Amino acid sequence: MTRPVPRGLGQHLVVIYPALMLGVFFIVPFAIMLAVSFFHRVQGGFYEPGFELDNYARFFSAFFARVLGFSVLVAGLAALVSVIVCFPFTYLVTRLGRRWQVVLLVYILAVLSLSEVIIGFSWSTLLSRTAGISNLLVWLGLMDAPAAWSPGLTALLLGLCYLGFPYTVLILYPPLSRLDPQLPEAARMLGASPLRTFFTVVVPAMRSTILGALIMVFVFTLGAYLLPQVLGRPQHWTLSVLITDQAIFQSNLPFAAAMAIFLMLVSLALVGLTMMLGSREALR
Amino acid sequence: MMSRCLGNAFIAVVVAFLAAPLVVVAGVSVNEKRQLAFPPEGLSLRWYGELLAAGDWLNALYNSLLVATTSGVLALSMALPLAYFIWRYRVRYARALFTLGIAPFMLPPVITALGLLSFWVTIGMYGKLPATIVSHAIFFVTLPLVTISLGLESIDSEVIEAAQSMGADSRSVFTTIVLPMVRPYMISGYAFAFVLSLNEYIIAYMVAGFTVETLPIKIFNSLRYGYTPVMASVAVLFVFIAIAVFGLIARFGNLPKLLGAWAPRDA
Numbered sequence: 001m002t003r004p005v006p007r008g009l010g011q012h013l014v015v016i017y018p019a020l021m022l023g024v025f026f027i028v029p030f031a032i033m034l035a036v037s038f039f040h041r042v043q044g045g046f047y048e049p050g051f052e053l054d055n056y057a058r059f060f061s062a063f064f065a066r067v068l069g070f071s072v073l074v075a076g077l078a079a080l081v082s083v084i085v086c087f088p089f090t091y092l093v094t095r096l097g098r099r100w101q102v103v104l105l106v107y108i109l110a111v112l113s114l115s116e117v118i119i120g121f122s123w124s125t126l127l128s129r130t131a132g133i134s135n136l137l138v139w140l141g142l143m144d145a146p147a148a149w150s151p152g153l154t155a156l157l158l159g160l161c162y163l164g165f166p167y168t169v170l171i172l173y174p175p176l177s178r179l180d181p182q183l184p185e186a187a188r189m190l191g192a193s194p195l196r197t198f199f200t201v202v203v204p205a206m207r208s209t210i211l212g213a214l215i216m217v218f219v220f221t222l223g224a225y226l227l228p229q230v231l232g233r234p235q236h237w238t239l240s241v242l243i244t245d246q247a248i249f250q251s252n253l254p255f256a257a258a259m260a261i262f263l264m265l266v267s268l269a270l271v272g273l274t275m276m277l278g279s280r281e282a283l284r
Numbered sequence: 285m286m287s288r289c290l291g292n293a294f295i296a297v298v299v300a301f302l303a304a305p306l307v308v309v310a311g312v313s314v315n316e317k318r319q320l321a322f323p324p325e326g327l328s329l330r331w332y333g334e335l336l337a338a339g340d341w342l343n344a345l346y347n348s349l350l351v352a353t354t355s356g357v358l359a360l361s362m363a364l365p366l367a368y369f370i371w372r373y374r375v376r377y378a379r380a381l382f383t384l385g386i387a388p389f390m391l392p393p394v395i396t397a398l399g400l401l402s403f404w405v406t407i408g409m410y411g412k413l414p415a416t417i418v419s420h421a422i423f424f425v426t427l428p429l430v431t432i433s434l435g436l437e438s439i440d441s442e443v444i445e446a447a448q449s450m451g452a453d454s455r456s457v458f459t460t461i462v463l464p465m466v467r468p469y470m471i472s473g474y475a476f477a478f479v480l481s482l483n484e485y486i487i488a489y490m491v492a493g494f495t496v497e498t499l500p501i502k503i504f505n506s507l508r509y510g511y512t513p514v515m516a517s518v519a520v521l522f523v524f525i526a527i528a529v530f531g532l533i534a535r536f537g538n539l540p541k542l543l544g545a546w547a548p549r550d551a
Binding site: 003004005006011014015017018019021022025026027028029030032033036085086088089092093094095098101102104105106107108109110111113114115116117118119120121122123125126133162165166170173174177178193194195219220222223225226230240243244247248253256257260263264267268271 | 287291292294295298299301302304305306308309312361362363365366368369372373374375381384385387388390391392393394395396397398399400401402403405406418419422425479480482483484485486489490493500503504507515516518519522523526527530531534539540543544545
């Protein structure tokens with residue numbers, strides 16, 4: 001089909017409404033947020049227009065550095081575990097018959113759509129002293145008394161992995177299901193074991209996909225805002241929690257905006273990097 | 285043979301990990317007493333009844349359903365013309381427009397949430413129901429945009445050319461060929477947006493959390509004051525809604541293709 005260049009108002013008409021909506025309700029809010037990040041905060045009130053870099057200067061504090069370092073660390077760990085577990089999982093799923101694939105995909109989508117509130121609540125229940133998994137271990141005779149494992153760092157990491165798993169599967173599903181089946185088959189014909197085929201043929205062929213998935217899951221778990229509050233202690237709060245807290249409870253919108261702009265730039269840079277990796281893969 | 289067993293065992297372990305917290309919550313939700321206990325003591329469905337009987341929970345359920353249905357329609361109304369325009373015409377800024385439609389979903393949601401918060405505060409709509417609906421529509425426009433674009437890509441260009449050579453104008457091509465063929469993709473895009481909107485917390489909270497209480501906000505607020513089994517029943521309800529909706533999409537549509545599988549092997 002030849003795709004014409006749109007001419008006149010009539011053919012542009014269809015795009016005006018969605019472009020206008022996205023412009024007004026997406027671009028304008030970002031512009032306002034950018035502006036607010038330079039505004040002056042009024043103690044006890046809200047903020048007043050101005051231009052100052054104070055909100056950005058606060059990044060150079062030990063407190064902010066610690067929160068940022070911790071956020072990067074937990075998100076990075078969760079992304080790493082998610083990809084290590086979900087890459088073989090997704091590969092195995094794509095090798096299944098269509099019926100089982102669909103069943104598992106419905107399941108993965110259902111878990112993915114779960115609210116962070118529900119995930120947090122479920123894990124805190126699972127790790128709690130009264131209704132948690134430790135009761136099972138006591139019953140089996142492996143432990144003496146039930147214990148509370150939440151809140152804590154382990155609980156937070158488990159929750160973040162739980163959040164990251166279905167997302168990772170959905171990112172890895174398209175490239176892995178498009179992987180030429182002849183590639184592993186050839187390796188098998190030459191006598192490689194399935195495990196060896198996986199590690200010496202499938203993993204190297206998917207190197208940039210794996211790197212891309214790591215980055216995407218990292219950005220995704222970096223955005224978790226409720227799990228650190230429900231499953232972690234105050235020292236486990238991440239940048240996303242801090243932004244919400246400053247905006248809603250400290251009424252310091254300028255500082256929250258400055259942090260959000262910072263988080264956005266980091267995420268955009270990382271997502272852009274992933275897209276570059278993807279297009280390089282497509283060129284080959 | 286042995287490796288296949290090992291592979292299936294690995295799949296089963298991951299599936300079990302994803303199921304573990306849900307099993308506990310399902311158990312807790314049928315507990316007879318108000319206290320948190322697992323395995324459940326006694327069997328009762330009273331907490332599901334309470335969800336529908338207690339005024340504040342019912343109100344949150346109503347808000348959630350209202351926001352999810354309307355914001356899905358609004359998202360669809362933006363996604364269809366945008367996807368059609370990008371597919372139909374050759375424009376240089378098409379890629380930019382598409383990226384704009386994808387962007388809200390790619391960034392950590394707290395960023396979009398804060399942007400929308402500053403916007404609604406500025407125009408004096410903070411805390412109002414339409415603010416929540418429009419915000420969700422913008423945030424979830426990505427989903428119908430992606431599914432409808434997939435649907436448009438799958439239309440055979442020869443069909444369009446045949447219609448055009450027989451004298452059909454753009455309007456009748458759209459209503460007689462394009463629309464019927466992308467309809468299933470519109471429905472699945474809407475369904476994705478609906479389910480995710482039901483579960484969305486941070487945007488709804490930042491934009492109108494204190495006045496328009498949706499179910500996730502209600503759960504989190506009650507979590508601060510302690511435990512009630514109604515939360516567990518809401519969680520179970522949401523899991524069932526998600527499974528039902530995605531199961532229906534899989535039943536009547538091509539789920540592997542929707543999720544990006546190339547030329548799915550038909551079996």
